[in-house]
Every structure is written in C-alpha cells, then in structure tokens.
Amino acid sequence: xxxxxxxxxxxxxxxxxxxxxxxxxxxxxxxxxxxxxxxxxxxxxxxxxxxxxxxxxxxxxxxxxxxxxxxxxxxxxxxxxxxxxxxxxxxxxxxxxxxxxxxxxxxxxxxxxxxxxxxxxxxxxxxxxxxxxxxxxxxxxxxxxxxxxxxxxxxxxxxxxxx
Numbered sequence: 001x002x003x004x005x006x007x008x009x010x011x012x013x014x015x016x017x018x019x020x021x022x023x024x025x026x027x028x029x030x031x032x033x034x035x036x037x038x039x040x041x042x043x044x045x046x047x048x049x050x051x052x053x054x055x056x057x058x059x060x061x062x063x064x065x066x067x068x069x070x071x072x073x074x075x076x077x078x079x080x081x082x083x084x085x086x087x088x089x090x091x092x093x094x095x096x097x098x099x100x101x102x103x104x105x106x107x108x109x110x111x112x113x114x115x116x117x118x119x120x121x122x123x124x125x126x127x128x129x130x131x132x133x134x135x136x137x138x139x140x141x142x143x144x145x146x147x148x149x150x151x152x153x154x155x156x157x158x159x160x161x162x163x
Contacts, residue, residue, distance in 0.1 A: 001031070001053040001128070005086060009056075009128070012082035018071040024064035025072045028057040028114055038113055039125060043098045043106040048091045052127035057095075057110060059120045069096070072123045079126050089131035095122045 006029060018024065030036060031054045039057075040049040049055055058076045060068035076092065083090040100109035107122045116122060144163050152159040 001130075005088070006054065008086060009079060009082040009088075012085070013075055013078040016075045016078040018074065019065055019067045022065045022071070023075075024060040024062070024068040025075045026059045026061070026120060027075075028059065028116070030055040030057060030114075035113070039110065041100070042093070042095060042109050042113075042125065043100055046093045046106075046125070049093065049125065049127045051129065051132070052091075053129035054127075056126045056128065057114060057116075058123045058126060059116060060123060061119060062121050063119060068121065069123065076124055076126055079128075083126075083128050088128055091127045093125040093127060095124050 010027065010029075030039060036049050036052055036055055039055055040046050042049075056076075056079055058072050058079070060072040062068045065071055080090045080092065095106045095110055098106040100106045110116065110122050110125070111118075111120075140163070147161045147163060148158065150159040150161050151157055
C-alpha cells in the first residue's frame with residue numbers, strides 16, 4: 001500500500017479525541033509480509049491479517065492515562081473510519097484479553113514479535129487492505145429496528161426517532 005494512503009489514514013486518526021487530550025496511544029505500522037504472516041497467528045481468528053496490505057498495531061502507555069483502553073479504542077475506530085473513507089477495507093483484531101495459545105496471551109505474543117516494552121499495552125490490530133469482496137450494506141429495515149434502543153430522559157421512554 002502506498003505510504004501516502006497510510007499517512008492519510010494516520011493523519012485522520014490523529015484527530016481522534018482522548019481524555020484530557022493525553023493521547024496515550026502508539027501505533028506500529030506493519031508492512032512486512034513476514035510479520036503480517038506471523039501476526040495472523042497472534043490468536044485464533046486473526047487470519048485476515050495474512051491477506052492484509054498492512055496492519056496497524058494499536059498500543060498505549062497505561063501510565064499516561066487511566067482510560068487508555070477507551071482512548072485507544074476511539075483512535076482505532078477513527079483508523080477504520082479513515083480506511084473506509086479511502087475505499088479501503090479494515091478489520092479489528094482484538095488482542096487485549098485474548099489468548100495466543102493455552103500458555104501465552106495474544107498481547108505477549110505480539111509484544112515479543114514487535115519488541116514492545118512492558119509498560120506499553122497492546123489493544124488491537126487493525127488489518128487494512130483493498131477489499132477482495134464487496135460487503136452488503138446494512139438494510140434500512142435493520143437500522144430502523146435499532147430505534148427501540150434510543151431512550152429519552154429515562155430508560156423506559158422511547159426517543160421519538162424518525163429514520
């Protein structure tokens with residue numbers, strides 16, 4: 001993938017909000033085919049990384065912010081929105097609180113593979129690439145069903161939402 005596209009994705013994500021604007025996250029851009037292959041074994045179901053053009057490993061320094069999980073999740077979500085905006089596909093591979101195998105966490109697997117220091121926590125990996133297939137868009141009926149989850153002033157009161 002062109003470095004210009006990677007830069008555009010990251011620049012858009014850099015505008016993501018964070019608690020007290022602390023921005024505790026770090027990003028490791030993985031473009032090496034060999035490393036993408038190895039990352040695809042970080043945990044079961046991480047195989048989409050094998051075919052990704054690149055992966056962004058989203059990490060954070062928990063000493064910078066006690067809400068590093070939320071801040072880094074918002075950043076990762078902005079990465080995915082930016083990729084979508086550029087007509088790219090993306091997939092979130094959860095690493096935090098997942099297992100590589102019965103003896104090692106996915107986080108420790110990724111940490112050892114990429115030389116991540118112990119004070120930096122690994123949240124997820126966002127695989128990015130050119131979509132091999134076109135996904136069906138959400139149907140309007142499906143979206144309308146979610147109206148019942150929008151409440152006004154009290155959980156028992158539906159918000160009058162027109163879709």
